[in-house]
Structure formats: C-alpha cells, structure tokens
Amino acid sequence: MRPRFTAAHWGAYEIHGTGAATKLAPLPRDPHPARIGGGWLDAMRNTDTRIARPAIRAGWLKSRDRKRAGDAPFVQVPWDEALDIVAEELKRIVDTHGNSALYAGSYGWAAAGRFHHAQSQMRRFLNTIGGYVSSANTYSHAAAEVILPHIVGLTNRGFLDQTTSWPLVAQHCELLVAFGGISKRAAQVTSSGTSVHETQDWLDRARARGCHIVNISPLRSDVDAEGGAEWIAPRPGTDSALMLALAHELFVTGKANRDFLSRCTNGAEVFEAYIMGSDGTPKTAEWAAEICDIPSDTIRDLAARMAHSKTMINLAWALQRADHGELTLWAGLALACVLGQIGRPGTGFAFGYGSHETVGRPRKLIDWPSVPQGTNPVSDFIPVARLADMLANPGQAYTYNGEHRRYPDTKMIWWSGGNPFHHHQDLARLDTLWQRPDTVVVMDHSWTATARRADIVLPTTSALERDDLMINRRDPALVYMSAAMPPLGEARDDYDIFAALASRMGTKDAFTEGRSAQEWHEALWQDCAGVAEKNGFDLPTFDAFRQVGLFDVPDTAQERLLFKDFVDDPEANRLNTTGGRIEIESAAIAQMGLADCPAHPVWREPAEWLGQAQPDQLHLILGQPDTRLHAQNDSGSTSKASKTVGRETCTIHPQVAQAHGLENGDVVLLENARGACLAGVQVSDALRPDTVALPTGAWLDLRVIDGKPTCIHGNPNMLTLDKGSTGLSQGNIAHTALVRLRKWDGPLPEITVHRQPVFVES
Numbered sequence: 120m121r122p123r124f125t126a127a128h129w130g131a132y133e134i135h136g137t138g139a140a141t142k143l144a145p146l147p148r149d150p151h152p153a154r155i156g157g158g159w160l161d162a163m164r165n166t167d168t169r170i171a172r173p174a175i176r177a178g179w180l181k182s183r184d185r186k187r188a189g190d191a192p193f194v195q196v197p198w199d200e201a202l203d204i205v206a207e208e209l210k211r212i213v214d215t216h217g218n219s220a221l222y223a224g225s226y227g228w229a230a231a232g233r234f235h236h237a238q239s240q241m242r243r244f245l246n247t248i249g250g251y252v253s254s255a256n257t258y259s260h261a262a263a264e265v266i267l268p269h270i271v272g273l274t275n276r277g278f279l280d281q282t283t284s285w286p287l288v289a290q291h292c293e294l295l296v297a298f299g300g301i302s303k304r305a306a307q308v309t310s311s312g313t314s315v316h317e318t319q320d321w322l323d324r325a326r327a328r329g330c331h332i333v334n335i336s337p338l339r340s341d342v343d344a345e346g347g348a349e350w351i352a353p354r355p356g357t358d359s360a361l362m363l364a365l366a367h368e369l370f371v372t373g374k375a376n377r378d379f380l381s382r383c384t385n386g387a388e389v390f391e392a393y394i395m396g397s398d399g400t401p402k403t404a405e406w407a408a409e410i411c412d413i414p415s416d417t418i419r420d421l422a423a424r425m426a427h428s429k430t431m432i433n434l435a436w437a438l439q440r441a442d443h444g445e446l447t448l449w450a451g452l453a454l455a456c457v458l459g460q461i462g463r464p465g466t467g468f469a470f471g472y473g474s475h476e477t478v479g480r481p482r483k484l485i486d487w488p489s490v491p492q493g494t495n496p497v498s499d500f501i502p503v504a505r506l507a508d509m510l511a512n513p514g515q516a517y518t519y520n521g522e523h524r525r526y527p528d529t530k531m532i533w534w535s536g537g538n539p540f541h542h543h544q545d546l547a548r549l550d551t552l553w554q555r556p557d558t559v560v561v562m563d564h565s566w567t568a569t570a571r572r573a574d575i576v577l578p579t580t581s582a583l584e585r586d587d588l589m590i591n592r593r594d595p596a597l598v599y600m601s602a603a604m605p606p607l608g609e610a611r612d613d614y615d616i617f618a619a620l621a622s623r624m625g626t627k628d629a630f631t632e633g634r635s636a637q638e639w640h641e642a643l644w645q646d647c648a649g650v651a652e653k654n655g656f657d658l659p660t661f662d663a664f665r666q667v668g669l670f671d672v673p674d675t676a677q678e679r680l681l682f683k684d685f686v687d688d689p690e691a692n693r694l695n696t697t698g699g700r701i702e703i704e705s706a707a708i709a710q711m712g713l714a715d716c717p718a719h720p721v722w723r724e725p726a727e728w729l730g731q732a733q734p735d736q737l738h739l740i741l742g743q744p745d746t747r748l749h750a751q752n753d754s755g756s757t758s759k760a761s762k763t764v765g766r767e768t769c770t771i772h773p774q775v776a777q778a779h780g781l782e783n784g785d786v787v788l789l790e791n792a793r794g795a796c797l798a799g800v801q802v803s804d805a806l807r808p809d810t811v812a813l814p815t816g817a818w819l820d821l822r823v824i825d826g827k828p829t830c831i832h833g834n835p836n837m838l839t840l841d842k843g844s845t846g847l848s849q850g851n852i853a854h855t856a857l858v859r860l861r862k863w864d865g866p867l868p869e870i871t872v873h874r875q876p877v878f879v880e881s
C-alpha cells in the first residue's frame with residue numbers, strides 16, 4: 120500500500136499502520152531525521168496532557184475573578200456553551216473598550232501545515248470583527264529584523280534569502296568562524312516543515328575538503344565534536360568585544376581590506392577611529408582578552424588566520440537574543456567588512472547557518488500562496504517581547520525603530536498556537552501581570568502552562584488529526600498531510616472553531632467564504648498551480664496530489680552569493696541603505712538618539728555578565744532543546760527520556776560539581792533575584808567552568824518555595840531578564856542572565872504539569 124504522509128517543523132513523515140499500531144517513519148530520503156520526531160505521536164496521544172473538552176476556569180465562571188494560576192480548577196463545558204461565552208465576552212470587550220483592548224499578538228510556532236496555521240486562522244477571524252493589537256518581529260531574531268534594513272538595506276528575510284549557499288562554503292571556505300557554533304541540534308528545525316536535513320552534510324563536506332572550523336561558544340557541543348573543530352569559549356555576551364579586537368588587529372597589522380571598506384561601506388573611518396581609541400580605549404587584543412577571558416594571543420592568532428584564509432564569519436541567531444544584540448550583529452558585519460571577503464565564493468558573512476535547517480540551502484525559493492488574513496483595522500502593535508511591559512504599564516511611552524510609541528490598555532488576551540509561559544522571560548513577573556486583563560482565551564491542543572492560565576480554553580486538533588498541506592518556499596517537496604489519528608476527545612480544528620465563532624459574531628461568510636477546510640485546501644492548491652506555472656512547471660491535480668502525497672518541485676537547485684553584484688559594482692548595484700552601501704555607521708540610527716544603540720557598533724557591558732559577577736555566580740546558557748521544539752512534545756517519550764529525576768537536565772563543569780559536591784543524577788536549585796528552578800545534573804567538561812547550560816522548554820510547573828517563585832520542572836525562563844535588547848528593536852535578551860546554584864537536598868516536589876488540571880462541577 121502506498122504510504123500516506125504528514126509533516127512538522129522538524130521533518131516530513133510516512134504514516135504506517137492504523138489505529139493503535141500507527142507509526143511515523145521519517146522520509147527515506149532524509150539523511151538526518153530529527154530526534155524531536157521520536158516523541159511526537161506519543162505526545163499527541165498522551166491523554167494526561169491533551170485537552171479533551173472545552174474548559175472554563177471555575178473562578179472566572181463564578182465571579183469573573185482573575186486568579187489565573189497554574190493549578191486553577193476548571194469546569195468542562197459543552198462546545199456550544201463555551202463558544203457562546205467567548206462570543207459574548209468578545210462583544211462586550213469590543214463594545215466597551217474598542218478593538219485596541221484586545222491583544223492577540225499570539226506569538227508562537229503552532230503547527231507546520233499551510234491551511235490549519237493557528238495564527239493565520241485567528242487573524243483572519245479577528246480581522247472580520249474589527250481587528251486586534253498585534254505584535255511586531257519574533258523572539259528568534261527581533262534585533263536583526265529591525266537593524267538589518269538600516270545597515271544592509273534588506274529585511275531579515277531578504278538577508279536570509281540571499282545567504283551564501285552551503286555548496287560555496289563547502290567548496291571554497293578555508294576558515295569558518297562560527298560565533299555560537301553551527302549545531303545539529305538547532306538545525307533539526309525549520310519553520311513550515313522540511314523534507315530533508317542537510318546542514319550536517321554540508322559541514323562535513325567543508326571539513327572533508329580541509330575547511331577549519333572555529334567554534335566560538337560557551338559550549339563545545341555547538342559544533343559536533345566528532346567532526347573536529349577548534350573551540351574558543353569567551354565569556355557569554357562578550358562577542359562584540361572580541362569582534363572589535365579582531366578588527367583592531369587587522370587594522371594594526373595592515374591586513375584590513377581598505378579597498379573593500381572604501382568601495383562598499385560608509386562610516387569605516389569613524390569605526391576605525393573608535394577601534395583605535397577615539398573614546399580613550401584602543402580595542403586591542405589585551406583589552407578584549409580582559410573582557411572575554413581568553414588569551415590575547417588567541418585573538419591575535421585568529422585575526423592573522425582570518426586574514427590569510429578564505430574566511431566565512433557566521434553568527435548564530437542566539438547572539439542577538441541578548442542585551443545589545445543589535446550591536447553584536449552589527450559588530451560581526453563590520454568585522455567581515457574589515458576583512459573584506461564579502462561577495463566572494465564561500466567567504467564573507469552569514470547570519471544563522473545551523474540556526475534553521477534551511478539557512479544557506481542551495482534551493483530556488485518559490486513564493487507559494489498562503490491563507491489570506493484580510494487587513495487589521497487596528498494599527499496598534501507592540502514589539503513582541505514587550506508583552507509583560509504592556510500589561511504592567513498601559514499608556515507608557517517606549518521607543519521602537521525610531522518611533523515613540525505607547526503601550527495599549529489590554530482588557531482581553533487571545534492566544535492561539537503559542538506558549539508565552541514557555542517563551543517569555545522572567546516568568547514570575549509575567550505570571551503576576553497576567554492577572555490584569557479581564558479575560559484570557561487560549562486555543563491549544565495541550566494543557567500547557569499557558570492553557571492552565573486561561574479563563575477559557577478551546578481544545579484544537581493537532582496536525583496529526585487533520586489533513587493539510589506542507590508548503591515551504593525553501594523546501595524542494597510539497598507534502599499532502601493526511602490525518603494519522605482521529606481528533607482526540609472533542610478537539611476541533613482551529614478553522615472550525617473560528618467558523619463557529621464567526622457565526623455568532625455575524626461574520627461567518629466573510630470568514631469561511633462558504634468553504635469547508637477541504638475546499639480551502641483545493642483552492643490553495645489551485646493558487647499553487649498558478650505559481651508553479653509562472654515558475655515553468657505543472658502541478659498535478661489536487662486529487663492526484665492527495666493520492667500520491669508528495670510532489671517533488673523540479674529544478675530547484677540554485678546557488679546564491681550574498682552581495683556579489685553589489686561588491687562587483689557598488690555604484691551600479693547600490694544597497695537600499697541611506698548611503699547605498701553597507702553602513703558601518705548609520706545616520707538613521709544616530710538620529711534616533713538612543714543611549715544604548717549609538718551610530719556604529721561599540722562594546723557595551725550587558726545588564727548581567729561574568730565580568731561583573733560574584734565568584735559564585737554562573738552565566739546561564741539556554742540553547743534550544745535537542746528533544747523538543749520549544750515546549751512542544753515535552754509530554755512525549757523523547758523529551759521525557761532526556762530528563763533527570765523527571766526534571767530538565769542542566770550541564771555543569773566538573774569544577775562546579777566539585778565545589779558543590781555534585782554528581783550526575785543529583786538535583787540542583789538554580790536561582791537569582793527573579794526566581795528559581797530545579798534541574799537534574801549532568802557533569803561535563805564541554806562548557807566554560809563559569810556557565811551552566813539548561814535547555815528551554817520544560818513545561819512550567821510553578822510553586823513558591825522558601826518564599827521564591829520556583830519551577831520544579833526546570834524552566835530556565837524563571838531566571839531570564841525581561842528587558843529590551845536596546846531601544847532600537849526591544850528584542851528579548853534571553854541569553855543574558857546570571858544565576859547561583861546549590862545542591863537540592865530537600866524533598867522533591869511532584870511534577871503535576873504533565874497531568875490534567877483539576878476539574879470541578881460548575
């Protein structure tokens with residue numbers, strides 16, 4: 120029998136068997152299937168953590184109280200009752216306070232299918248009833264999204280689209296300097312789904328040809344050790360100082376590419392003067408050695424090797440998810456300009472090789488259609504990571520990309536397809552501020568920490584319970600996603616839920632356009648056929664596609680070389696910046712007058728860092744988890760198998776283990792002024808001794824222990840700092856946090872977040 124298929128952000132799968140015997144098998148063509156996939160099916164079958172029926176928080180139902188807490192009791196109600204209540208409340212909020220009182224930024228990854236995309240459906244619905252306050256940018260790379268248009272004249276997406284392709288790196292690059300590494304772990308994932316995982320192979324090919332990789336990161340594992348890589352581990356948050364010192368070294372040794380600087384950049388003189396000490400401090404190797412805590416000889420030696428090799432500089436996205444993240448990205452680009460190898464095969468500058476599987480993929484990009492969302496009549500938005508600030512300070516002023524804006528006054532929150540009690544920083548603060556709005560509606564398939572903090576919970580199907588289309592402009596295959604299991608309990612598709620709400624709001628025709636989900640799939644496919652035709656190929660009929668399940672887009676091979684045309688002829692191919700070149704100094708940014716983001720890249724001390732730490736403080740490293748996508752699949756077998764005594768596992772250095780009398784399998788309390796969490800211990804010498812690594816994504820299980828808000832399950836966002844990266848982008852700074860650690864020898868509280876909440880009768 121011909122297999123059926125499904126897909127997720129971490130890969131595409133064949134569906135084998137039926138009923139209890141159903142199994143998912145990665146596509147045979149995928150050389151490196153994602154580890155994450157192992158826990159998908161059982162997480163979606165987990166009746167302890169799935170939401171089976173609509174539910175309303177008992178306190179809200181009874182008296183509209185706002186006591187949203189992780190352990191709040193719920194009343195299960197029939198669908199019609201839940202939908203009536205939601206529609207009534209939505210009308211009340213909009214009529215009383217206007218649509219600007221509805222915050223539905225609803226950031227999150229949801230599922231990979233093109234039609235049943237939670238946020239698209241939600242926005243489409245809310246746009247039919249007058250709109251909502253939205254959010255700008257992402258948790259992934261907000262700082263880059265805002266600064267790149269100023270300094271290279273491209274959006275972040277445009278920049279990623281032009282990233283030099285991996286084959287050119289594999290063929291030509293001699294020295295790959297990877298700030299934040301290039302890891303198999305993060306490259307498991309790409310937004311919208313992928314039929315193959317190739318990043319690892321490109322890295323291996325480069326190495327096989329003799330390319331030397333320098334992993335500049337607190338973690339050795341940020342480049343796989345088996346393949347071989349040199350490891351330099353500066354203090355976290357100090358990369359920009361290292362970059363400035365590398366540039367200094369190039370200038371003083373006469374290795375700076377002055378031809379490139381004068382032809383292709385603006386502001387190089389000011390930058391050079393700063394590097395040479397216009398502020399009183401030359402940015403020498405000794406200067407940076409002190410800040411970064413690495414030997415000055417290492418810096419000098421690396422600069423020399425960069426100058427005499429064909430060198431590619433890559434920054435992992437993580438580097439700008441930190442205090443002054445804009446400046447770090449900018450410093451990396453400026454260093455690449457001083458080196459002057461941008462625009463040549465396999466060298467120059469990249470942002471995010473390894474951060475997503477598709478970055479640098481040598482494929483033609485095809486702009487497939489998506490579900491039209493309509494237009495939002497409300498123009499108000501917040502920078503996505505300023506969620507808690509918005510709740511704390513309605514009306515307060517803040518800056519964003521040169522604008523002076525004010526936070527709206529939120530009375531209702533709508534979240535579908537995201538998990539702020541996973542992704543936001545300083546979760547104890549968010550937990551307090553979350554009590555402010557009148558009403559919180561959450562749509563999800565699982566009882567996440569966010570669903571538990573809602574007033575009204577509407578259970579959705581997961582991607583495994585419905586048909587959909589995997590259509591990713593960066594992937595060479597289109598996948599017809601077939602349902603692998605029936606909807607769990609009373610779960611409904613987001614589309615059906617919004618259609619039923621639209622009926623109640625009087626906008627059903629506008630929302631559905633009279634189509635069923637399958638009719639939407641067919642209509643989308645028709646639109647795809649038009650796009651295919653423009654690209655010179657035909658798609659099969661919808662029925663044929665559904666039968667076969669996979670379509671391989673023909674002739675997708677395409678290589679790209681970032682800024683080649685511009686570097687070949689900067690006058691003829693000006694960049695879309697103020698001065699038409701790469702801006703090492705930006706008049707537009709200078710004009711904003713931001714204290715924390717001046718006119719050119721500089722070193723600024725982060726809000727918290729090891730250079731200003733007590734001897735017993737450690738820097739918290741929180742990479743993306745190897746066994747999950749964020750908090751998704753945390754209740755599945757693969758994620759659970761990676762835990763220690765049921766908690767997220769943190770990695771500590773043997774010196775820390777010795778100082779605190781710890782060994783593998785122990786439990787520690789990580790804490791700072793903001794909160795605390797319990798984590799299991801794994802000892803390894805593959806990280807800086809003054810750091811502790813704890814992946815993100817353990818479902819928040821919050822208690823108060825010794826007066827302190829504590830996640831007993833190991834969620835690192837209890838410890839992170841909720842502050843904008845700079846007044847330019849206001850991006851999150853998840854990677855900027857110091858903690859203390861001690862052995863936990865108290866009783867181990869039982870984890871309850873992987874169980875159903877308490878249900879009561881109304």
Ligand SMILES: Nc1nc2c(c(=O)[nH]1)N[C@H]1C(S)=C(S)[C@@H](COP(=O)(O)OP(=O)(O)OC[C@H]3O[C@@H](n4cnc5c(=O)[nH]c(N)nc54)[C@H](O)[C@@H]3O)O[C@H]1N2
Pocket residue numbers: 226227228229230235237258259260440535536537538539541542543562563564565567579580581582613741742743748749750751815835836839853854
């Ligand atoms: N400390 C720290 N925090 C971080 C980061 C970090 O590096 N460090 N990284 C940040 C980054 S880069 C990101 S992108 C964010 C990610 O943050 P999120 O995207 O919020 O995390 P997910 O767990 O992927 O949340 C997606 C939610 O959608 C739900 N869902 C799945 N399918 C459907 C569906 O069909 N319908 C509906 N309604 N819901 C569905 C899932 O169950 C899940 O709860 O986290 C950020 N947070």
Ligand SMILES: Nc1nc2c(c(=O)[nH]1)N[C@H]1C(S)=C(S)[C@@H](COP(=O)(O)OP(=O)(O)OC[C@H]3O[C@@H](n4cnc5c(=O)[nH]c(N)nc54)[C@H](O)[C@@H]3O)O[C@H]1N2
Pocket residue numbers: 155258259260298299300304305306307308335336337338341354355356357358435436437438441473474475740741742743744745746747748749854
């Ligand atoms: N398995 C898996 N893969 C994922 C995801 C997932 O949830 N699970 N999420 C996806 C998403 S949404 C995104 S945005 C991308 C993010 O992709 P990345 O940002 O590339 O991934 P991270 O794991 O956040 O960070 C990479 C590494 O940066 C290092 N690092 C931290 N601080 C510093 C520093 O100050 N200096 C230097 N030099 N290095 C530092 C850490 O050691 C960390 O391992 O990952 C994607 N890939």
Ligand SMILES: [Mo]
Pocket residue numbers: 258259260
């Ligand atoms: Mo992300």
